[in-house]
Amino acid sequence: MPNIGGPWPARRKLLSTVVDSIQLYGASTWAARVLPADVDRHMGSVQRKIYTYYQRMAVGLKGRRKCIGRSTTSETEATKDGRWTYELIPRLREWVLRRYGVVDYYLTQALSGHGSFGVYRAKRGFRPDSKCTFCGEEKDDAEHTLFECPANECERQRLTVELGLTRITKDNLILTMLTTQERWDDIATFIRGAMKTKEEKERETRRRD
Numbered sequence: 014m015p016n017i018g019g020p021w022p023a024r025r026k027l028l029s030t031v032v033d034s035i036q037l038y039g040a041s042t043w044a045a046r047v048l049p050a051d052v053d054r055h056m057g058s059v060q061r062k063i064y065t066y067y068q069r070m071a072v073g074l075k076g077r078r079k080c081i082g083r084s085t086t087s088e089t090e091a092t093k094d095g096r097w098t099y100e101l102i103p104r105l106r107e108w109v110l111r112r113y114g115v116v117d118y119y120l121t122q123a124l125s126g127h128g129s130f131g132v133y134r135a136k137r138g139f140r141p142d143s144k145c146t147f148c149g150e151e152k153d154d155a156e157h158t159l160f161e162c163p164a165n166e167c168e169r170q171r172l173t174v175e176l177g178l179t180r181i182t183k184d185n186l187i188l189t190m191l192t193t194q195e196r197w198d199d200i201a202t203f204i205r206g207a208m209k210t211k212e213e214k215e216r217e218t219r220r221r222d
Contacts, residue, residue, distance in 0.1 A: 097126040097155060101187050114190065114197040119208040126155040129211045146214045156183060158207055164214075165207045172203045 101124060102108045122128025131143035131153030145153035147164035158165065160182060173181055176189060176196060190197045 095125075098124055100183055104188075107191055108187070111191055113194045114201070117201075117205070119205040120201055122208055123155050123159060123204045128155075129208065129215045130154050130158060134215075146211075146218050158211060159183075159186070159204065162207075164210060165203075168203055168206055172199060175199055 116124070122130075127133055131140060131145055133154070134140040135143040143153055144151055145157060145162060147162055150157055150162070153162075160169075169181060173179070176199065178185065178189070181189075186200065190200045
């Protein structure tokens, strides 16, 4: 998951939305009729991946629209994939319809659990174990990094005081972000700091090894 810079996340989102809108125009009509076997022989490997992506997007288009229209969804609750994200964002409609807040590279890692976390990197074969490189906790995941790791305790306490909360947890993190732009910015700054610190430690560990 390299961070290679480039356009601001809001501009990337705009560009990707435009591409999706063009590619998925009339998707409910053509998605079920386009067969991979009909076009596979005319495609290179990259084209095939792009085609597969957009076909899957098209098939699931109606389902995603229905999902956004509900505060919670039985479909999401029933699947193990994305469970961490669902626990953070149980009210999907409020999240999607918010009028502020950019989800950047670091926030994406924290929300998805895919990034510089021991559990994720060990699962991907990049590390021999899932321990936290700061405190040695056996299960180093997004929850540990954001809410438990001593490496971020000072900033966590400062943020808690600023927000007027007793404690920051996975149950109130996103709900608090969605209350005001200022609170979103404060929490996003904390997450970026925690993830940058983690990335730097990960790079230091790889260089040492």
